[in-house]
Amino acid sequence: MTLADEHALYQIKQKLGGSIKKRAGVKAVRYRLHHKEGMIALIERINGNIRHSARLEQLRKLCLILNIPIIHPNTISINNGWFSGFFDADGTITYSFKNNNPQLTISVSNKLEENIKIFKLIFGGNIYFDKSGYGYFKWTIQSSKDINTFLNYIKVIPSRSHKRQRLFLVPLFHELKKLKAYKNTPDSAIYKSWLSFETKWKERG
Numbered sequence: 001m002t003l004a005d006e007h008a009l010y011q012i013k014q015k016l017g018g019s020i021k022k023r024a025g026v027k028a029v030r031y032r033l034h035h036k037e038g039m040i041a042l043i044e045r046i047n048g049n050i051r052h053s054a055r056l057e058q059l060r061k062l063c064l065i066l067n068i069p070i071i072h073p074n075t076i077s078i079n080n081g082w083f084s085g086f087f088d089a090d091g092t093i094t095y096s097f098k099n100n101n102p103q104l105t106i107s108v109s110n111k112l113e114e115n116i117k118i119f120k121l122i123f124g125g126n127i128y129f130d131k132s133g134y135g136y137f138k139w140t141i142q143s144s145k146d147i148n149t150f151l152n153y154i155k156v157i158p159s160r161s162h163k164r165q166r167l168f169l170v171p172l173f174h175e176l177k178k179l180k181a182y183k184n185t186p187d188s189a190i191y192k193s194w195l196s197f198e199t200k201w202k203e204r205g
Helices: 003-016 036-046 053-066 082-090 117-123 144-156 164-178 189-203
Strands: 019-022 029-032 091-098 101-110 126-130 136-141
Touching: 003 019, 003 029, 003 036, 036 053, 082 091, 082 101, 082 117, 082 144, 091 164, 101 144, 101 164, 117 126, 117 136, 117 144, 136 144, 144 164, 164 189
Parallel strands: none
Antiparallel strands: 019 029, 091 101, 101 136, 126 136
16 A cells, blocks of 8 residues: 555554565555464455455455355445445545536546446446556546435545545535635635645645
């Protein structure tokens, strides 16, 4: 994970052991778990909760080696922490100006559509295929209703990555957008509030 998410890896280490080291040449840290006792404890926690197709196959092979019956996931609901974890891994929260108005977007990307279509089922939004790079599917939400549904979920099952810091700023974004703070005169207090928001947003990227 990125250096900003080191704290999230330490939460895992505290529960399972293992080691955390900075990766050479990049701004990232890596968590490793080698010992059998910790591996079994990990499987007990995640068995039945893995939905990513590639990870499920990896878990199946590991369970076979350790002689542990694999548990396939049941039908998911909005009360499952899987969404928060997947967002931490492959999600983004950004805003950009369209027609001179700021538009907030929460998204999750993956090579396989089957790994993200459940987001659309639970939280609404849309899925499209992005041809950039090697190509990937992307789930997005932009409406205030869909974003608020996702934020209410995050309040119950919080994000553990640095992305949660931008999620905390979403209510302020909606408030300032409603007031059209970004369109006010530069010397006005409300415009300065927008500049302050932008600074905080960039700092928490």
